Structures are given as C-alpha cells and as structure tokens.
Amino acid sequence: MAGPLTSWWFPQEPLRRVRLLGVVVYLFLPVDMILFTGGVWGHAHGSSIYRPVLVARLLHLPGAGTALVYTLFAVVVLGALVAAAGRLPRVAGYVVALGYTYWAVLAMSYGKVDHDHLALIVTLFVLPTVGRATVRTLPTADQPTVRTLPTVRTLPTAGRATGKTPGPGGASTCGQAAGWALRCVQIAVVATYFLSAYAKIRHGGWEWPNGATFQWAVTRRGTFFGHFVAGIPGALLIGQWVVLLAETASPVLLFLRGRALYAGVAFFLAFHVVTWAAITIHFLPHVICLAAFLPLERVVQRARRGAAGQPVPVACDKAVDAVG
Amino acid sequence: MWRLVAATAVLMALGYGTVAGDDDLFPFGPMVQYAFSIPPDGEIRSLIMEADTTAGARVEIPIEPYYVGIRRAELEGQLGRYMAEPSLLQELADNHARIRPQDPRLTKIYVITKVITLRDRRPASAHHVERVTWQVR
Structure with missing residues (x-):
C-alpha cells in the first residue's frame, strides 16, 4: 500500500492530538447525555411511544426504562472518565462507543431523529483503535525537543503506531493509526455538511435556497436575535444561499492546510454560533469534532511554553522530511 | 487494511442512506x-399544547422533556x-405531575397546530x- 491515496488516508499525525481530542470528547459525553440527548430521561419512566429505528429493531433493543437508562448512563460516564484519564483506552473506549451509540439510538427512537451525532459516534469508535496515546510521552523540559523528535518520529511509519514502540524520548509521538483516526473524524464532520446539502436538494428540490425554510425555523424557535435578523430584508434568503453553498464546498476542509484550514474551521464555527444565537440549535456534538482539524497538541504546548519557556516542537511531517 | 475496509463500509452505508434511505x-x-x-407564500406549522388546570386557567404547556417528558419534535x-x-x-399529564409536582395538575389537554401563513417569506396571518384533546383521568 503506497501512493497518495494511502498517505492521505494514513497521514502521520501526533498521537497526542488524538489523545487530546479524546479528552474533549469523553468529557463532553455526560453533558450531551444530560442536555442534548436528555430526552432519553423523559422516557425513563415508561413510554408508550417507543418507535425504534431500524438498528434497534434488528438487535431487539428494549426501549428506555428506569433501570436501563440509569445503568447505561452510569456505564458510559464511568467508561468515558476512565478513557479520558488514559486508562484502558481500548476496553473503555469500545464500551463507551457501544454504550453511547445505544443511548443515541434510544434518543432517536421516539419520533424524532437528530443529525448532529454522526461525527461524535464515529469519533467514539475510532478513538480506541489508536490505543494508548498517552500525554506523558511528550517531550518535557528535560528533553531537548526539536533535536530528538525526528528520530522518534521515524519509528511509527510502519503504520501500527500504538504507542507501544518506545523511542528515545520514551514513546512514539506520531503515527499513521492516529492519522487514520483523525481523518475519519474529519470525513464524518465534512460528510455531515456535504450530505445535508445533498439532502436539502433531494427533499426540498432546487427551489430550497429561494424558499422560506429559515423563516420557518425562526418562526418556530427563533430567539430575539433570530427575529431581529429575520426583520432585515433579504437576510434569511442570503443566509439560505450561504449555508447551501458552504455545505456543498465543505469537502475542501479535507485538503486545506495551515491558515486556510483554520479559516475554514472558523467559518463553520461562526455558522454554528449564529445558528445557535438565532434559533438555539447549537449542533455541539458535531461542533466539538471540528477540533480534529486543529493542532490541539500545539495549543496545549503553547500554553505550557508560556508557563515554562519551552520551545514548540515541529509538526510530524516536517520532522519526517528532516530525516528523510 | 481493516481500517480502509471499515471506513469504506461506513461511507457506503452513509451513501446509501443519503441517496435512498430515511x-x-x-x-x-x-x-x-x-x-x-x-414556498415563499407557504405555511409554517408548529404544534403547541394547551391545558386546563386545577387552578381553573387554560395555559400553554411547553412540549419539552422537563415539562411533559417528550420533545415537541417527537x-x-x-x-x-x-x-x-x-x-x-394521559402519559404526558402523568409526566407533568411527576416532573413538576408544584404546578397545578392538568385536567384537559389540547394539542393544537399553529398555522402561520407567509406572504413573500414573511408571516402574514396565523x-x-x-x-x-384528552380529558385527563
């Protein structure tokens, strides 16, 4: 396996980035289960309107009940805390992935299916595949960072960088397993946008951007800000065009780098902020997965450098270039 | 290799769902x-719930999990x-009594569609x- 497609699917990325994404996502889960898929709690005391989606029917999954909801919540939250702490990343990770997916299936099995959970569910399933990407493998103040890293980084190029191959710095820091996991999350994020543009045309027809769908949204659940925007002539119409075009163009996120990429991510973040302010739809379970596009490890590193006066390590591919 | 297979399988499922699924x-x-x-001159429909209560008033009850145990969209x-x-x-009334014991009990529930007619993408009438409806037991 070689070639540009392989290197695109399996880029060298810092294990630490995956680890940090995991911390963010795992700690987010309890919040999601209380607030965003919190409808499940409403059905915990018995509900006659269980309408299981296909996967729940195939697996004969029972509907929400007090014991099930409390147990599932406890298992997922406990597993998420263990995984966030970097313990048992595979076992805890898969337990959380399966448990949370069941929870999400329950949330969607009472008459309404939401569409902001694809990236989150994909993230939960790819995180455990990376294994132990521990925070502690990072170079510290005692280890000269820039000089040792290139040697370390040549280790995981075989593709199975699970952190079990220790380098001179104590453990590997980059790997293709990490790159694949991040790529999957990125694709899920982009798919959510791009496929929703497709769905708008499939179900709404080509007249969608010229219709009154945003007025519909504001009328049903608009905030003060939403009604204010709706009052500006043409604002919602322009908004519909911008959203449709942006969603259609979203796959460019997969090919941009550096500032252009960050600008793209910032654009979609701004879109979600405006949507939240106007109609209180935040899409947060999806939004946090946008973090897979960002160099999280450098953000943390920079914060630490600010405290300890350490240099920032170079990115994976640069280091590989330096060696090769 | 399994990674490529898994990713391809998920993408294919997603592709099928997007094109032909629901x-x-x-x-x-x-x-x-x-x-x-x-349509710019179309209609906007949304559900609201009203209820007579033991306090003697007819009030609007938000269709939210922390009022009646379910979401409006459900x-x-x-x-x-x-x-x-x-x-x-009846279940919604029971949920309401359980979740908000301090509120007056619901005695009759009305589920109502609010229809707003648009003219040139703006609300014109409602x-x-x-x-x-349901007489609560």
Whole structure:
C-alpha cells in the first residue's frame, strides 16, 4: 500500500492530538447525555411511544426504562472518565462507543431523529483503535525537543503506531493509526455538511435556497436575535444561499492546510454560533469534532511554553522530511 | 487494511442512506435537518399544547422533556399515533405531575397546530387548528 491515496488516508499525525481530542470528547459525553440527548430521561419512566429505528429493531433493543437508562448512563460516564484519564483506552473506549451509540439510538427512537451525532459516534469508535496515546510521552523540559523528535518520529511509519514502540524520548509521538483516526473524524464532520446539502436538494428540490425554510425555523424557535435578523430584508434568503453553498464546498476542509484550514474551521464555527444565537440549535456534538482539524497538541504546548519557556516542537511531517 | 475496509463500509452505508434511505437508518440516514422547501407564500406549522388546570386557567404547556417528558419534535413526528389513540396523552399529564409536582395538575389537554401563513417569506396571518384533546383521568 503506497501512493497518495494511502498517505492521505494514513497521514502521520501526533498521537497526542488524538489523545487530546479524546479528552474533549469523553468529557463532553455526560453533558450531551444530560442536555442534548436528555430526552432519553423523559422516557425513563415508561413510554408508550417507543418507535425504534431500524438498528434497534434488528438487535431487539428494549426501549428506555428506569433501570436501563440509569445503568447505561452510569456505564458510559464511568467508561468515558476512565478513557479520558488514559486508562484502558481500548476496553473503555469500545464500551463507551457501544454504550453511547445505544443511548443515541434510544434518543432517536421516539419520533424524532437528530443529525448532529454522526461525527461524535464515529469519533467514539475510532478513538480506541489508536490505543494508548498517552500525554506523558511528550517531550518535557528535560528533553531537548526539536533535536530528538525526528528520530522518534521515524519509528511509527510502519503504520501500527500504538504507542507501544518506545523511542528515545520514551514513546512514539506520531503515527499513521492516529492519522487514520483523525481523518475519519474529519470525513464524518465534512460528510455531515456535504450530505445535508445533498439532502436539502433531494427533499426540498432546487427551489430550497429561494424558499422560506429559515423563516420557518425562526418562526418556530427563533430567539430575539433570530427575529431581529429575520426583520432585515433579504437576510434569511442570503443566509439560505450561504449555508447551501458552504455545505456543498465543505469537502475542501479535507485538503486545506495551515491558515486556510483554520479559516475554514472558523467559518463553520461562526455558522454554528449564529445558528445557535438565532434559533438555539447549537449542533455541539458535531461542533466539538471540528477540533480534529486543529493542532490541539500545539495549543496545549503553547500554553505550557508560556508557563515554562519551552520551545514548540515541529509538526510530524516536517520532522519526517528532516530525516528523510 | 481493516481500517480502509471499515471506513469504506461506513461511507457506503452513509451513501446509501443519503441517496435512498430515511431517518429509520440512523446513524446512516440522510442529513434531513431543514431539508424541505417552504414556498415563499407557504405555511409554517408548529404544534403547541394547551391545558386546563386545577387552578381553573387554560395555559400553554411547553412540549419539552422537563415539562411533559417528550420533545415537541417527537410529538410532531408521531402526531398520527396520538390522534388515533388520544389516551396516549394521559402519559404526558402523568409526566407533568411527576416532573413538576408544584404546578397545578392538568385536567384537559389540547394539542393544537399553529398555522402561520407567509406572504413573500414573511408571516402574514396565523390561526389555530385543534388536533387532539384528552380529558385527563
């Protein structure tokens, strides 16, 4: 396996980035289960309107009940805390992935299916595949960072960088397993946008951007800000065009780098902020997965450098270039 | 290698759901949030719930999990079921009594569609249509 497609699917990325994404996502889960898929709690005391989606029917999954909801919540939250702490990343990770997916299936099995959970569910399933990407493998103040890293980084190029191959710095820091996991999350994020543009045309027809769908949204659940925007002539119409075009163009996120990429991510973040302010739809379970596009490890590193006066390590591919 | 196979399988499921599937295929269904057209002179429909209470007033009750145990979109998604079997609304009254014990009890529930007529993408007029009612036991 070689070639540009392989290197695109399996880029060298810092294990630490995956680890940090995991911390963010795992700690987010309890919040999601209380607030965003919190409808499940409403059905915990018995509900006659269980309408299981296909996967729940195939697996004969029972509907929400007090014991099930409390147990599932406890298992997922406990597993998420263990995984966030970097313990048992595979076992805890898969337990959380399966448990949370069941929870999400329950949330969607009472008459309404939401569409902001694809990236989150994909993230939960790819995180455990990376294994132990521990925070502690990072170079510290005692280890000269820039000089040792290139040697370390040549280790995981075989593709199975699970952190079990220790380098001179104590453990590997980059790997293709990490790159694949991040790529999957990125694709899920982009798919959510791009496929929703497709769905708008499939179900709404080509007249969608010229219709009154945003007025519909504001009328049903608009905030003060939403009604204010709706009052500006043409604002919602322009908004519909911008959203449709942006969603259609979203796959460019997969090919941009550096500032252009960050600008793209910032654009979609701004879109979600405006949507939240106007109609209180935040899409947060999806939004946090946008973090897979960002160099999280450098953000943390920079914060630490600010405290300890350490240099920032170079990115994976640069280091590989330096060696090769 | 299994990684490529897994990713391809998920993408294919998602592709199928997007092109030919519906919400039932969650999490591989089409991303249909706001994927419908409202004509500029069309109508906006939303459900509201009103109730007579033991306090003697008729009030609007938000259709939210922390009021009646379900989301508005869930009631909208299964409105046909509630219309065929109004006694399902009893559960909402029971939930309300359990979740908000300090509030006056609901004695009769009215599920109403609020219809707003648009003219040139702006709300022009509104009226209510009663869909289903239930005398709480």
